[in-house]
Amino acid sequence: MKKLKGIGVSPGVAIGPAYILLTGRIKITRRILRPEEVSREINRFHRALDETIRDLEEVKKHIPAEMSQPLSIIDAHILMLKDPSLIRETERYIRESFMNAEWALRKVLSRYQQIFLSLGDFYLRERIHDLEHLIDKVILTLQGQNNQTTLKEPAVIVAHDLSPADTARLRPDTTQAFVTEVGSRTSHTAIVARSLGIPAVVAVKDVTETVNPGDLLIVDGLSGEVIINPTQEVIEEFLDRRLECQERKAFLSKFAKEPAITLDGRRVAIRANIELLDEIPLALEFGAEGVGLYRTEYLYVTRRDLPGEEELYRTYRQVVEGLSPELVTFRTLDIGGDKFAQELDLPEEINPALGLRAIRLCLKNPALFRTQLRAILRASLFGRVRIMFPMISGLGELHLAKEILAEVAEELRREGVELKELPSLGVMIEVPSAVAIADLLAREVDFFSIGTNDLIQYALAIDRGNEEVAHLYEPLHPGILRLIKQSVEAGHREGIEVAMCGEMAGELFCVPLLIGFGLDELSMNPQTIPAVKNLVRKLSFEECQALVEEALNLPTPEEVRALLLDWFEKKDLTLF
């Protein structure tokens, strides 16, 4: 049994076999064999070799006739895998140096690398890449994951990092938990895991090297613990913990559909952040009063080309109808930065978080923006829709975006679409300059939605994906608290509603402060809604306001945290 520790980013306990998803360079485990294991290891090596050869023969069969030659490069590859000298050398390392097959293959590869790289002929030198690729394939087969993206049995996904495209291809029903080597509370993996209700632990150092495929893992998405091959005793303890979690969930969900009203009668709208159509039933079941943030990037990041208006419209209409009579808030395309669409062929940027993304990208590619706006407006006829623009940093961008929206609406009306009134329009408050001019923005829109993930990142100058500084990402920083207060006050002075849709909105620990700030709506991952509603019902708005006053006088995040802990304790409120 071995324990590792990371950051728990999506609560829940999972127990299951490890499935190592190799993204980036393949890491291998080096193991010294016991003498009696040698012949079994040699058999294992041969089985993997045969399987890889069969795969290649399968590929060969599917090459179109007009492209096939009597002897293709695939034949050369197959012969490389049948190479007697390669086989002999690998077996020798296994038999004489007691190396496991993966390690032995790497040894043999490095010998060929030396030979080939010293060859004078460029063409021949390049052939080493064929061999590197082939040996990687055999190693993947040895590790039981040549077929990387289809996971048949439920398992815990272990990876260095997961890209949006990786997570999009994983099926929620076979994914028990995520464990990654990098990441933070707001990295993509964490967000996806939370929205799917799958436990996740990130920032677990060297986990892909420490864990072997098939090892039994316990993952605690709250404490950040990962236990490799636990003892029976530990397994039972965790099963108890999981049961406790489930009972608590069952209790909370009984009241999930009741509104969140404080003891002194202030009602706060609790809404869901969603990304996929399939999340709607879940969100409603957890008691979401509509959707406060519908992330619209999914249809763009999971494919090579761009989705057309009809496809967007069909999906959007299903979302709107699925939520009706509750409302749905469309955030227009927030692409760029850590997300991507292949067809847009965005230039590689040194600093993507500060680069061409979100509303900037849309204003630079008006056709892309118009297509999306047309689809949203057409879908808006089937229920209650709000639209908000991400990354607004000044009035210029807002004016341009509004102008395009008005043009698109006019265009649709001319085409006979009966758009009586336009959806409510909002801006995301996530760039510090937007807070500074919140009074000006408030006069031009119907609502604000504070996106704390980016606001914190930009205000504290912390790259949330950078392991070195991720710990400095701090929602309770006095600077952040002041930015939130300022945004809420500016909005309320102009009589508009102010929502929050960042991660912070679903952090129970922060909820009393958020209520005290006077936020009108909190939008969060569906799973957290029952617990947040439950907490809001136990709070008094007046006391929360007093708590905010006190917190704003404290100079450091540590002191704010201590104040909150005290407060929770004094009120006898639990944190889950």
Place this chain on the structure above:
Amino acid sequence: MVKRKVVIQNDLGLHARPAAKLAEAARKFQAKVYLRKGSQQVEAESILDVLSLACTKGSIIEIWAEGEEAERAVSEIVELLTEKIS
């Protein structure tokens, strides 16, 4: 034992495809076929070792074999290497 010498005539030398052809041919016979270039000698069946000989155009290669079908193997391989395989 039959030993034959050939000069590689292919412009690209004994690159992946000809080496594959060679290895494939060598596997067919009840014999072990060897190639020598300078002081290095390798099995013809080992495509990787053949490639690592770096037989560029004009290289002189010696070929011989051991086993029942040694003679047939050598003559077929010489034929293979001297035709302009690409």
